[in-house]
Amino acid sequence: MTDGPDQAEIARVRDLLGAARHVACLTGAGISAASGVPTYRGAHTGRTVGGALWDGLRVEDWATPAGYARDPQRVWKWYSDRRVQLGELAPNAGHVALAELEKRLTARGGAFTLATQNIDALHQRAGSVNVLALHGSLLRIRCSVCPYRREVGHEPIAAIPACPDCGARLRPDVVWFGEMLPQDVWTAAADAAGDCDVFLTAGTSAVVYPAAGLVEIAAATGATTVEVNLEPTPASSLVDVALQGPADELLPQLVA
Numbered sequence: 569m570t571d572g573p574d575q576a577e578i579a580r581v582r583d584l585l586g587a588a589r590h591v592a593c594l595t596g597a598g599i600s601a602a603s604g605v606p607t608y609r610g611a612h613t614g615r616t617v618g619g620a621l622w623d624g625l626r627v628e629d630w631a632t633p634a635g636y637a638r639d640p641q642r643v644w645k646w647y648s649d650r651r652v653q654l655g656e657l658a659p660n661a662g663h664v665a666l667a668e669l670e671k672r673l674t675a676r677g678g679a680f681t682l683a684t685q686n687i688d689a690l691h692q693r694a695g696s697v698n699v700l701a702l703h704g705s706l707l708r709i710r711c712s713v714c715p716y717r718r719e720v721g722h723e724p725i726a727a728i729p730a731c732p733d734c735g736a737r738l739r740p741d742v743v744w745f746g747e748m749l750p751q752d753v754w755t756a757a758a759d760a761a762g763d764c765d766v767f768l769t770a771g772t773s774a775v776v777y778p779a780a781g782l783v784e785i786a787a788a789t790g791a792t793t794v795e796v797n798l799e800p801t802p803a804s805s806l807v808d809v810a811l812q813g814p815a816d817e818l819l820p821q822l823v824a
């Protein structure tokens with residue numbers, strides 16, 4: 569590690585955010601690391617995670633619709649346990665800074681859109697309102713057949729509930745391997761990327777599609793692109809400003 573990014577770069581981003589009409593943001597696992605969220609991201613993102621094993625199985629083998637059909641109780645329990653664990657964790661200063669940024673923008677008639685790859689719902693708990701959960705949420709369950717879905721809390725749900733509308737098995741409302749992102753959520757994120765003045769990525773390399781497409785949309789429509797990540801990523805050379813450091817330390821400085 570170096571001694572952190574240049575103060576002049578931080579001041580530049582702070583000014584950009586202060587003057588922006590619409591800020592769009594994309595966050596990933598890196599922003600939740602300081603909250604102690606375990607790295608189970610591979611279980612829902614549809615990308616390959618080398619060496620991610622669960623009871624000797626690769627996540628690609630069970631975090632799929634077929635895996636759920638094969639052993640529903642086991643997969644259900646895995647997500648239920650993660651949901652209970654989340655109740656013991658709290659948002660960190662990075663989540664809080666983004667919620668604060670949204671509050672300020674909306675107070676002066678601006679807009680803020682937060683797209684996240686995380687399923688931990690910590691942005692919402694920190695106070696963010698306009699959140700697009702690209703990969704779904706651990707705090708929602710839905711029907712495997714019809715459009716029924718509902719919010720759930722952190723209490724354990726041992727038995728898999730049946731859908732009150734059609735009777736089919738409910739499932740975690742997360743995006744599994746081989747599944748498409750929810751179309752309405754993706755469209756809203758792409759629209760925001762195309763409309764914003766500043767596009768900020770935090771805690772994600774943003775090089776994996778389709779999320780990487782958001783940075784490209786933003787850049788193509790003239791937004792200033794800013795990356796906040798612990799380490800340089802393949803996107804670092806493509807963005808206008810790349811800041812290296814922990815999101816929970818850098819984001820509060822950018823919003824100060």
Ligand SMILES: [Zn+2]
Nearest residue numbers: 711714731734
């Ligand atoms: Zn149903």
